[in-house]
Amino acid sequence: VFLPQTRLLRFPEGLTCWKILNFIYGEFIYGENDEEIRFLLENFLDKIMKAVEELINEKGEVFLRTDQSSDKWDFDKSCYLIKPDRNTLRRNLFNLIDTVAGCFELPVEGVVVRKYVEPFYKFRAFWGLPIAKERRIFVKNGRIEGYFPYWVEDSIRFWNREEEPEGWRKQLAEINTVDNEEKELLQKVAVKAGSLFEKAGLGD
Numbered sequence: 641v642f643l644p645q646t647r648l649l650r651f652p653e654g655l656t657c658w659k660i661l662n663f664i665y666g667e668f669i670y671g672e673n674d675e676e677i678r679f680l681l682e683n684f685l686d687k688i689m690k691a692v693e694e695l696i697n698e699k700g701e702v703f704l705r706t707d708q709s710s711d712k713w714d715f716d717k718s719c720y721l722i723k724p725d726r727n728t729l730r731r732n733l734f735n736l737i738d739t740v741a742g743c744f745e746l747p748v749e750g751v752v753v754r755k756y757v758e759p760f761y762k763f764r765a766f767w768g769l770p771i772a773k774e775r776r777i778f779v780k781n782g783r784i785e786g787y788f789p790y791w792v793e794d795s796i797r798f799w800n801r802e803e804e805p806e807g808w809r810k811q812l813a814e815i816n817t818v819d820n821e822e823k824e825l826l827q828k829v830a831v832k833a834g835s836l837f838e839k840a841g842l843g844d
Contacts, residue, residue, distance in 0.1 A: 644703075644754050644755040644756075644757050645695055645754070645755040646695075646752060646753070646754045646755070647691040647694070647695065647752070647753045647754075648707070648750060648751075648752050649684070649687055649688060649691060649750055649751045649752075649753065650707075650749055650750035651684065651749060651750055652680055652683070652684060654676070654680055655677065655680040655681065655684060657706075657737050657740075657741040657747070657748035657749070658741065659674075659677050660677070660681060660734075660737050661737060661738060661741060661742055662674075662677075663677045663678065663681065664734050664737075664738065685726065685729065685730060685733070688704075688729060688733070688751055688753060689726060689729060691753040692704075692721065692724060692729065692753055695753055695754065695755045696755075697755055697756055697757075699722065700722050700723035701720070701721065701722050701756040701758075702721050702722075702724070702753060702754070702755065702756050703719055703720065703721075703753070703754040703755070703756040704718075704719050704720075704721055704729075704732060704733065704736065704751065704752070704753055704754075705719050705736065705751070705752045705754070706736055706737065706740045706741075706746075706748045706750070706751055706752065707748060707749055707750045707751070707752060708740050708744070708746040708747070708748055709739075709740045709744060709746060710736075711735070711736055711739045711740055712766075712769055713766040713767065713769060714735060714739065714766070714767045715766060715767045715768040715769040715770075716767045716768040716800070717731075717732060717735050717767055718732055718735050718736050718739065718767075719732070719736065720732075720756070720768065733751065736751075758770075759772040760772055760773070762808070762811035762812070762814065762815055763805045763808045763811055763812075764800075764805075765796050765797060765798055765808075766797055766798070766799055766800070767799050767800050768800055771791055771796070771812065771815070772815065773815045773816075774789070774790035774791060774815075775787050775788070775789060775790060775818075775826070776788055776789075776790055777826060777829070777830065779830045779833050779834055779837075780834070781834055781838075782830060782831045782833075782834025782835060782838075783830060783831075783834070784826060784827060784830045787818075787826060789815070789816035791812060791815070791816070792816075793809060793812060796808070796812065
């Protein structure tokens, strides 16, 4: 399995997602700030920026997420960075934490920086997210119980443009078609996944 280069950066002692949220809203809405949190946050941004510089690809792209979610639907405003400066990094990081911790109410404990690998996609939706072939697969004891496309037609939205891209429904149907070659590949992956879960004591 291909895994892109990744850096996991946990919040330093004294800095939590809730303190960051309080800082964001305190500074930008109420004009207040906490200098201790500012100091911790700026140092943490230094570490993230260093990881970004190490993992940025030839086009200047890099992928950013929390340990819980990437908020991929807000793509251009959250997990995707291209030739980012510190202000862009700060904006996307704040948007990520605000959505993942504030809206999803997930306990964010760190940030993940990953080398961005461009997918083979048909069109973009939401806030610039590439829509590519993606599956949800249910595996039990090394056998596929069922699978279905991640992107169903009713889930697609176009928030960053006034008009829908021409032909996107046909392109989505092509993405969601499973041929015999893919079925064989999915079964092979299911067997390997089942074996790994069994070794970890997680299988039936």
